[in-house]
Amino acid sequence: MADRTVDVVIVGAGLSGINAAYRLQERSPGTTYAVLEARDAIGGTWDLFRYPGVRSDSDIFTLSFPFRPWRGPDSIVDGEQIRDYLHETARESGIEQHIRLSTTVLAADWSPERARWTVTVATGPDAVEETYEARFVFFCSGYYDYDAPYDPGLAGVEDFRGRVVHPQFWPDDLDYAGKRVVVVGSGATAITVVPAMAEQAEHVTMLQRTPTYVVAQPKQDAVGNAIRKVLPPRAGHLAMRTKNTAMQWGFYQACRRLPNQMAGLFRKGAVAAIGSQEIVDAHFTPPYRPWDQRLCISPDGDLFQAIREGSASVVTGHIDRFVENGIRLESGEVVEADVVVTATGLALQLLGGTQISVDGTPVDLAHTYAYRATMLSGIPNLAFCIGYVNLSWTMRSDMTARLVARIVNRLRDTGADTVTPVIEGTPESRPLFDMDSGYIRRGAHLQPRSTGDYPWSMRQNVVVDAWATNRADLDDGLVWTRSARTQDRTEVGA
Structure with a gap:
């Protein structure tokens, strides 16, 4: 199982997943990782959607990665161009070799004793179950259901x-x-x-x-x-x-x-x-x-x-x-x-529908608070990536990827093995996505909560969010601990 034991499991090989992998390589060298992708090709949304005219409704200069210039003449580009850009980025940056295709993440369980995630997946056409082990899990699987779009139940x-x-x-x-x-x-x-x-x-x-x-x-x-x-x-x-x-x-x-x-x-x-x-x-x-x-x-x-x-x-x-x-x-x-x-819309689904549990106890995401729209209260060593709904997706996802790299580095550099967002009390809150669009409104009951103040806020304002996230105090809202197993190992080595 050596090739399935890594520091970080990244779920999803679309825009966010490739972005996350690049930032880990760049800012946390030596960190081992695997990118698990349910589809048989990378690209995420841009591999799934093939309808006539499919394109971005954001300009490509803000949708593309800040670390890899877009060289085409158009500002609004079609899905095939975006898909090619993602393939080229993954290949040229060495990310491609870390991607496991046709690997659907089914469940992830955190062991407090071992300070590790056990990630259960189904691989290949026969859906063979396997497990990965990781210190940290980063979900870059978007926020809608790839398998079941919204069905308004039209009669007849x-x-x-x-x-x-x-x-x-x-x-x-x-x-x-x-x-x-x-x-x-x-x-x-x-x-x-x-x-x-x-x-x-x-x-x-x-x-x-x-x-x-x-x-x-x-x-x-x-x-x-x-x-x-x-x-x-x-x-x-x-x-x-x-x-x-x-x-x-x-x-x-x-x-x-x-x-x-x-x-x-x-x-x-x-x-x-x-x-x-x-x-x-x-x-x-x-x-x-x-x-x-x-x-x-x-x-x-x-x-x-x-x-x-x-x-x-x-x-x-x-x-x-x-x-x-x-x-x-x-x-x-x-x-x-x-x-x-x-074209009746999407069905909201967070973390790709993965069943999350902590020490065997299932977690209801709707009962959590989102720490800087990146981690979830009470869930150790887990991050998720979402983009903006009023700007290009990548403007937020890259911000998140850089923050996660900081968190992973601190885990390594301080000897801590667990980082958990902890919120005091039950402050007044709202769903994380605060917009009246149909798919967001329909999925409001599934969403983590957000407050009006950092670190438990996401303003949908790139200026305010960037200032707060890029300068985040990692002791504000996060609790860092070392497991008994780690302490014992340290004492024995001493």
Whole structure:
């Protein structure tokens, strides 16, 4: 079992997992680790999602790693480019050799006596059970269920004569050329799928219950590309990352502080792009403030252009049920379709659904508090990685990876073998993800708790979070101990 006994087990080989592995190599040399990935390829989300037009809705300069410059011309890039970038990063940095594919983490149990995690996995096509042992476990498995997306329970699916597909499991054999397509939903996936499918379909209808704020953004950053022409790759990448982070942060702050003015700007932009005030008022004017739910990006205004050209349209209403030739709304209107894409959202799932236990006792994550959105109260030597919902995922995940490297180093340098977040009392709290998006609201009861103050807070504010996290006092909220076994071993050696 030598190759399955490591200092750190990293769960997940997507953006966060590769980022975590790099920071461990860079900042904690000599630390042994294994990256366990359930899928048969690295990439995480960017390997799973293969629907038409799949892309990032964040600019690539803030989504990519700060330590590996993005060299392509586009600022908004497609999923295949991101997947290639992750493969290249893992290969060039030597991370690839530490990744174990087709290895699903089922459970992890902490032994106080041995100060070790026993991680149970299922490997290969036959799901053979094996175990890993680690001093520390770092979950980089995202925050949604890869196997089961949200199912709104739409009635009458069996009556529909066409085909129903979900973007999370896009079939390779789907032919929608010349067909009528209905995309159910109005989130980032729907905003992406509609213009992409409209290029081949007879017509695509986005069927939404509630409008979403959609903002057109250039696919290429002309200023950024000019900057990168005169600076070395790393300096140019850092300049772009800094510029875009500042712009995104300022944009979000403006939306929260001046919601009516920003909503007005979004409306004007949509009217100009579509050419119809009536369409915008009916279908692109949400009943909530900007960033109460995630705002969606349309690269080069592709969604607006498809609507303006007539290859796509939007219908707003509540679904009654599927019928033979499409979807009937509560109003009685039938939206006809040959293909229905149910872009109805994700199902929240933390730690990849792994059963966590301490000395054999299962842990309910909803009863824990999140220490700097990185560790969980009462659970020793375990970290998790989540990104921002209002900025690029990597802006937060890299912050977390660097903090975990500090914690691992202190365990090694001080001779401690256990670090546990401990919170005093039961302070007033809220779910860790404090946003009104559907998948977050549905999963509120599953989430760890967060307070208004550090170290038990996550502000969704990159400036405040970076200041607090990068300068974190590792004695504030964390308890460091040495197990009796370690002390005995030290005394014997003395």
